[in-house]
Amino acid sequence: MNEFVETVVIGAGPIGIETAIEFQHRGIETRVFDAGPVGHTISWWAPQTRWFSSNDRIAIAGVPLHTIDQAKASREEYLNYLRTVVDQFQVPISTFHRVVSITPIESNQNGHAAASESLRRWRLGFSRSRGQNAAKQTPDYFLDANAVVLAIGGTDFPNRLGVPGEDLPHVDGYLREVHRYHGRRVLIIGGRNSAVEAAIRLHRGGAKVSLCYHREQLPEDGIKYWLRPEIEGLIRSGSVQSFFQSRVTEITEQTVTLETGGPDQKPQTHSLPFDDVLALIGYQQDSSLFRQLEIVSELPSGAPLYDPETMQTPREGIYVAGTAVGGTQSSKYQIFLENCHDHPAKIADHLCGERSSPADSKGATHQSHGNPERGNSARGDQGLRQRIELQPES
Ligand SMILES: Cc1cc2nc3c(=O)[nH]c(=O)nc-3n(C[C@H](O)[C@H](O)[C@H](O)COP(=O)(O)OP(=O)(O)OC[C@H]3O[C@@H](n4cnc5c(N)ncnc54)[C@H](O)[C@@H]3O)c2cc1C
Numbered sequence: 001m002n003e004f005v006e007t008v009v010i011g012a013g014p015i016g017i018e019t020a021i022e023f024q025h026r027g028i029e030t031r032v033f034d035a036g037p038v039g040h041t042i043s044w045w046a047p048q049t050r051w052f053s054s055n056d057r058i059a060i061a062g063v064p065l066h067t068i069d070q071a072k073a074s075r076e077e078y079l080n081y082l083r084t085v086v087d088q089f090q091v092p093i094s095t096f097h098r099v100v101s102i103t104p105i106e107s108n109q110n111g112h113a114a115a116s117e118s119l120r121r122w123r124l125g126f127s128r129s130r131g132q133n134a135a136k137q138t139p140d141y142f143l144d145a146n147a148v149v150l151a152i153g154g155t156d157f158p159n160r161l162g163v164p165g166e167d168l169p170h171v172d173g174y175l176r177e178v179h180r181y182h183g184r185r186v187l188i189i190g191g192r193n194s195a196v197e198a199a200i201r202l203h204r205g206g207a208k209v210s211l212c213y214h215r216e217q218l219p220e221d222g223i224k225y226w227l228r229p230e231i232e233g234l235i236r237s238g239s240v241q242s243f244f245q246s247r248v249t250e251i252t253e254q255t256v257t258l259e260t261g262g263p264d265q266k267p268q269t270h271s272l273p274f275d276d277v278l279a280l281i282g283y284q285q286d287s288s289l290f291r292q293l294e295i296v297s298e299l300p301s302g303a304p305l306y307d308p309e310t311m312q313t314p315r316e317g318i319y320v321a322g323t324a325v326g327g328t329q330s331s332k333y334q335i336f337l338e339n340c341h342d343h344p345a346k347i348a349d350h351l352c353g354e355r356s357s358p359a360d361s362k363g364a365t366h367q368s369h370g371n372p373e374r375g376n377s378a379r380g381d382q383g384l385r386q387r388i389e390l391q392p393e394s
Contacts, residue, residue, distance in 0.1 A: 102289055309346065
């Protein structure tokens with residue numbers, strides 16, 4: 001018999017942690033598992049990257065987030081904050097446990113689940129190896145649960161260029177510590193926040209930076225307001241070399257081939273020498289669990305199907321929370337941490353409704369607000385919501 005826990009939260013990002021704390025306040029037994037460390041997604045941002053959301057909006061579970069200079073939190077400050085919140089609420093998290101399979105218990109037992117096991121709806125298979133792709137891993141540990149919350153985020157893999165040479169060791173989908181690029185010729189591919197921020201930081205850090213973007217100019221919207229004037233100035237002065245209307249067609253150990261030219265122009269090919277290539281062209285969700293559960297919508301983002309009132313997917317007892325609901329958000333992000341803070345309470349409301357009245361809960365209209373049973377965390381959420389409404393600037 002496998003170990004049993006009432007609910008499992010997959011993902012120890014901010015929303016997974018916030019969900020577990022909400023469950024604790026409601027007396028719902030839970031455990032959290034993450035494929036990496038606490039706040040894994042934020043942990044791979046380049047050192048000292050800052051959130052663009054203000055601190056009120058990324059604070060979780062009603063715990064204020066203060067920074068030493070009142071500025072928006074950096075990666076380091078936020079990871080520190082997450083660890084503090086986890087310790088404060090003693091959130092039970094197992095790190096470096098990737099969930100690689102979720103199967104209905106009935107199908108494992110040929111439809112003959114014993115009455116004593118009726119709470120065991122789902123069997124989760126975990127891999128404790130450090131590999132990336134869930135689809136390619138086999139489970140080495142199992143756990144049964146009644147309900148599962150997929151708070152798995154949406155940025156598991158960097159997007160690929162689809163050109164020869166992109167797997168060479170000097171080609172990367174992540175900006176690393178700025179120090180390592182000092183004195184090097186770096187080509188940055190992309191024209192949105194990650195690419196623009198990397199171009200500025202690497203230039204200031206002593207790299208010789210070129211920026212390659214497929215459009216005629218940087219996008220009008222979607223770039224942090226404090227980055228745009230700086231990158232435009234650097235491009236104008238020639239401090240950052242720019243290749244607009246350009247695409248990379250091949251990368252070798254020494255050179256990158258660029259094809260330049262608009263739709264009505266004859267394309268020109270340049271072969272240029274670079275030491276490092278950063279392809280900062282967005283990230284993709286690992287949707288393998290959604291596919292296993294057959295809850296993928298037909299939207300281009302591959303977002304999961306779910307009821308926005310309860311966050312439950314078409315699979316009973318399987319919920320989604322956080323930015324995972326947006327699937328792969330390509331260029332225009334609409335789901336951010338700041339607009340997901342109501343997910344934990346919705347799920348807890350639905351689970352509590354199910355526990356008190358299982359028969360009524362199926363397809364029932366649920367109420368996520370004004371529930372008198374809600375504890376401190378819910379009051380914290382309300383406070384947070386109010387503060388969000390009062391600060392429409394970010
Ligand atoms: C440079 C940068 C700056 C950003 N700035 C902002 C910002 O200012 N404001 C904002 O709102 N957003 C910002 N984002 C997006 C931000 O990362 C998300 O909003 C935030 O992390 C979402 O939290 P989450 O809990 O929904 O998901 P995540 O933080 O992505 O957490 C998901 C977790 O699930 C885990 N996981 C995934 N699959 C599995 C599995 N199979 N088994 C176990 N664990 C699994 C992952 O390891 C991860 O820890 C930024 C992103 C980047 C890259």
